[in-house]
Amino acid sequence: MEDIKKIATRLKIAKEKIQNKDVINSGSNAASLGKALKISTELVAAVVVGATIGYILDSWFDTKPLLIIIFFFMGVAAGILNVFRSAKKMHEKK
């Protein structure tokens, strides 16, 4: 009976070790490089999209510099939101 208990605890320890290994692997250099590249473009893309929308709306309504300024800052906000969200997602996974 005691033998079985011993084996059970040893199995538990071994399983925990395997799980810990997974955590270490997910934070490896390659994965973090991927995350860094992912986040940096997200910020830029939203700013570009926001400014483009502002530019298009400006030429529609003939309000030349006004909307592009507003939408540029909206784009910045959206970009930060994107970065915040993907960072949160990464945090949840770990």
Add this chain to the structure above:
Amino acid sequence: MNTNPMHQFEVYQIGPEINLGGVNLSFTNASLFMVISATLILLLLFLGTKKKSLVPSKIQFITEMSYTFVAKMMNDTAGASAKSFFPFIFTLFMFVLFANMVGMLPYSFTVTSHIIVTFVLAAAVFVGVTILGFAKHGFKYLELFVPKGVPVILLPLIIIIEIISYLSRPVSLSVRLFANMMAGHTMLKVFGGFVISLGLLGGWLPLGFSVALTGLEILVAFLQAYVFAILTCIYLNDALNLHH
């Protein structure tokens, strides 16, 4: 020999010019390398699944590994409900991966270093996911733009920001892949040019850099294909399950 580092990205026509209703549809070197990538994928999958032995051969092992890799990635990010989209994600991942990897060979052309190629891929994902979301949830899909627990006064501002954030998805998806591939290949060419111009005396240092950068580029080639596929999975998950 042309030492201009941007020369490798030039698209030129192979064979006769084909004009269909004012649209130039000629076969170019870009099309050629897309065909090569697609053929290599088909060849790998065909040879890998021909002899289904219990102890896999090398090629069967690679095929099975790529399958389990994508399947696990989908399971982790999009869940079981996205299982039916496996063929799409797998095709996307393999195409981007092979286009990147074929581009690493000397004298080849990197298809994914052109923004139009990556943008078409990303736009296809974006339009497909949006249609899927509306087909599955109807107008409830628009709730994606209205986060919960926001005061009514702030709502118009938040909705615009959310829409910009949604529209920025294909841009960030395509620019990321394109910029990484183009920057990497330009850098390789620049360091290669240094080796030639510094000659036998000083050329060893950039040669070492070139070797190291090639290794890094192969890593980036794989990583970008992975990121492209994983983000597609995440967008798919958003459309299928409707939450942030």
